[in-house]
Amino acid sequence: MNRFVYEQARLVESESFVSRDRNVKIYDGDQKTDFEDGEVVLTTHRLFWGRPGEIARAAVTLCLPLSYVLSLSEEETTSNFFGRKTRIIMHLRPPDVNKAPGPLDTSRAAHIKLSGKNGLSVEFHSALRETLTAKVWEISLTNETILKSPAPLGNVNDRLARIQKRTGIGGIERHLEAKAKATDENIALAFQDLSVLMAMAKDMVGISKSISSKIREQKGEISDDETVRFKSYLLSLGIDDPVTRDNFTSNTAYFNSLAQQICEMLLDPIEEHGGMMSLADVYCRVNRARGLELLSPEDLLHACEQLRGPIKLRRFPSGAMVLQLESHDDELIAIDTLEKVTAAESLAVEELAKQLGISLLLAKERFLVAERLGKVCRDESVEGLRFYPNLLLERSTG
Amino acid sequence: MAEFQWPWEYTFPPFFTLQTHDETRQQQLKVWSDLFLKYLKHTNQFLLGINDQNLPLFCNESIKRRLSSELILLILEHLQSTGHAAPLDKRRQEWQVYWYTLEEYGNMVYDWIQETGQTNSICTLYEIALGESTTQLDFHGVDEAVLLKALRLLEEKGKCELIEMDGSHGVKFF
Structure with missing residues (x-):
């Protein structure tokens, strides 16, 4: 695995496409790696492995020069679920000293395995075998040889032709593949602009940061200006330097610092929202603020579980999860809810939600909290669920 | 016969829904039990059928609330526990209610x-x-x-x- 280097998936001069296969994973020696469900592309010189679509848009992918391959062998696995499949084992030379950086720097294994969900296609397998025997790279690496002696060149062309020229269904498929490849390249070109934008993202964040600090300075003087305030709201959502998984080696460290960042950014909004925010809202806010470095719901949940300090994750008996200020006490919620209910004589969930500007889910939880403390009581009828001040208890005791 | 004096709870909608808060529920059942006994005494009745849906005791038309049969059964069982009622059939649909034990x-x-x-x-x-x-x-x-x-x-x-x-x-x- 340490023979692989990171390289853009573009053909070099005199290199040509040979075969491809999908849903392929790489084993480092006998060990599984994270490189699963990828696409492999075999050229006359190199073997590329990328996540689906990466190769098509010529992104940086894993690349193994075929010159490393000493020999090929295969192994058969049988399993009850998937039936038989064949894995290809590639035995490799030791890595060059001045090799470009790759996914793994050291590896004890002197071989890698290619495996697919249903094994690798027979076509790909035979193409690999033929390409390795043809050894096109040896010749084209030294251009001079080719120029000096036309004989080997003819030989090479001959070999190439043997690999590529297929008649029948194989030939048609090859033709279709070539067409698909042309389309892929067009798409890659179209997306180049987007990748430029990605590269600019950091600068953009920097600009927005400077604008926001300028606005903050001005805010003291012209706080009534609604546009300034609106802009400051928008900019307050941004995070200067989002915590990403790449910067951390262990999950715990990653989640801990993520939790810290979430805490910092949500403290004010949660206070504004009456001390509680549902996890769905948190998810939207955090990801909107992160811009391009989106978080998965699982990562967010794990991070929230790590929250210590002013904000904590709370699971209601109903299963609903919210982030809540630690100072935010059930007793206070209950009293506050009771006030609202008493003022209106009786309230339905949606009415409270509207009054407080919170989600239905949170409004209901507020009622349930107040009910658990005996402050309000419920009325279920054909008109739906309403809550009343708990006169049943109040009048009997007072 | 004088008009029956309903307690204030009778016009309080949540009174007709079984409460989830323990203490409130106990209080609710107690008030209902008393009301049952007073009402039956007032109307000089000793028998009560759970399916007798139109009994004013079970529903208050003015606020459009009625007791569910589950809640009626619960109240009768509460009365039974204090010795004021006994079921007459196995399905617990017909009950004998005693004003005194x-x-x-x-x-x-x-x-x-x-x-x-x-x-x-x-x-x-x-x-x-x-x-x-x-x-x-x-x-x-x-x-x-x-x-x-x-x-x-x-x-x-x-x-x-x-x-x-x-x-x-x-x-x-x-």
Whole structure:
């Protein structure tokens, strides 16, 4: 695995496409790696492995020069679920000293395995075998040889032709593949602009940061200006330097610092929202603020579980999860809810939600909290669920 | 007959929904139980069917709320636990409700017998329940089936003996 280097998936001069296969994973020696469900592309010189679509848009992918391959062998696995499949084992030379950086720097294994969900296609397998025997790279690496002696060149062309020229269904498929490849390249070109934008993202964040600090300075003087305030709201959502998984080696460290960042950014909004925010809202806010470095719901949940300090994750008996200020006490919620209910004589969930500007889910939880403390009581009828001040208890005791 | 005085809870919608908060629920059941007894006493009834949906006791048309049969059953079971009710069928649909517990009835009757010096004499159940001499007493107007149960309880304690004559009952107190 340490023979692989990171390289853009573009053909070099005199290199040509040979075969491809999908849903392929790489084993480092006998060990599984994270490189699963990828696409492999075999050229006359190199073997590329990328996540689906990466190769098509010529992104940086894993690349193994075929010159490393000493020999090929295969192994058969049988399993009850998937039936038989064949894995290809590639035995490799030791890595060059001045090799470009790759996914793994050291590896004890002197071989890698290619495996697919249903094994690798027979076509790909035979193409690999033929390409390795043809050894096109040896010749084209030294251009001079080719120029000096036309004989080997003819030989090479001959070999190439043997690999590529297929008649029948194989030939048609090859033709279709070539067409698909042309389309892929067009798409890659179209997306180049987007990748430029990605590269600019950091600068953009920097600009927005400077604008926001300028606005903050001005805010003291012209706080009534609604546009300034609106802009400051928008900019307050941004995070200067989002915590990403790449910067951390262990999950715990990653989640801990993520939790810290979430805490910092949500403290004010949660206070504004009456001390509680549902996890769905948190998810939207955090990801909107992160811009391009989106978080998965699982990562967010794990991070929230790590929250210590002013904000904590709370699971209601109903299963609903919210982030809540630690100072935010059930007793206070209950009293506050009771006030609202008493003022209106009786309230339905949606009415409270509207009054407080919170989600239905949170409004209901507020009622349930107040009910658990005996402050309000419920009325279920054909008109739906309403809550009343708990006169049943109040009048009997007072 | 004077208009029945409903408690304030009767116009309070949550009163008709079983409450989840423990203490509130206990209080709610207690008020309902009292209301059941008062209402039945007022209308001079001893029997209650859960399916008797249109009984004003079970629904308040003015606020459009009615008791669910589950809640009625719960209230009756609460009454049963305090000795004020007993189911008459296995499906617990028909209930006999006692304004006083059977023991209270028994004691009241026994006290009256002793006060009026009727020990060792025989009287009929009709005399006790509907006789002219008991009109001022709390057990006057009691259902004969309920009275019979109360007297059987007294019999177990050895305070009286029930005698059956021509399908009706007589009782001799000691």
